[in-house]
Amino acid sequence: LWNQPPSQLDRAHRVHTVSAAPAPKDIYWEFQERFGVKFIEGYGLTETGMATYMDPTRPAVPGSMGKANPGYEVTIVEPGTDRPLEPGTPGEIVVDMKIPNIVMRAYYGMAEKTAEDFRNLKLHTGDLGRMDEEGYFYFMDRVKDYIRRRGENVSSMEVEAVVTGHADVLEAAAVGVKAAEGASAEDEILVCVVLRDGCAPDLGELLDWCVERMPYFA
Incomplete structure (x- = not known):
């Protein structure tokens, strides 16, 4: 929608509020002004409902999905431990409930999946x-898509967002490639890039x- 040419019809609607995942920071204010809507952003799953949200009575924090909803406990933990x-x-991101029965506790007929996702009685x-x-x-990425590099967890989505911000880049995909042999070897980051038609950026300038x-x- 944002990529369509501006039109006199941009505000020809009855939408007042958009409740969704965080919008890109670079168009956060401009999108609301252009289409005459207000963002109320948050984070939730089928299993939890809306676990975090941006309080509309407080100044917005572009790029964030807000704070934990009062009925929820939301924490950030080390994957696997x-x-x-x-x-x-x-x-x-791990979610638990402070109010009974607002987070589901099991998947019907899927005992192994339940045991995996609800470790320590919290939804992983x-x-x-x-x-x-x-x-x-x-929000940064799916856990299985992050890249472990030099002791840090790097979001492939964040890397891709930076690269595609360059005027000559149409698409980018960041993947982890083993820097050495052995099970303990960590990753280096490989970025595959699709250029816009007619563009040939200098590699040094892109770096x-x-x-x-x-x-x-x-």
């Missing part, structure tokens, strides 16, 4: 996220673009 992580550290979402110092949560915008550990 359930060790709680410090603010700013990427990990798996399989989503990678982080929480900042003020308690705002940010400089990425360095200026990516986390130091990516």
Whole structure:
């Protein structure tokens, strides 16, 4: 919708509020102004309902999916160990309930899947996220898609978002490739790029673009 040419029909609708996953930060304010709508963003699953949301009575935090809803406990843990992580550290999003029966406890007829996803009686979402110092949560990736590099969890989606922000890049896909032999070897990041028609960017310039915008550990 955003990529369509602006039109006098952009506000020819009766929509007032859009409740959805976080919108891209670079179009957050412009989209609302252009289409005359207000974003109320959050995070939820079929199993949980709306576990986090952006309080519409407080200033918005673009890119965030808000804070934990009052009836929920939302934490970021180390995948595989359930060790709680410090603010700013990427990990798996885990959801529990403070009010009875607002988070499901089992998948019907799927005992093994239930045991896997509801370890320690908490729902392990399989989503990678982080929480900042003020308690705002940010979705980053699916856990199975993150890349482990030099002791850090790197979101493939965040890498791709930076690369596709370059004017000459149409699409990008970031994948992990083994940096060495052996089961303990970690990954290096390989980015595959599709250029826009007629574009041939300088590789050094593209790398400089990425360095200026990516986390130091990516």
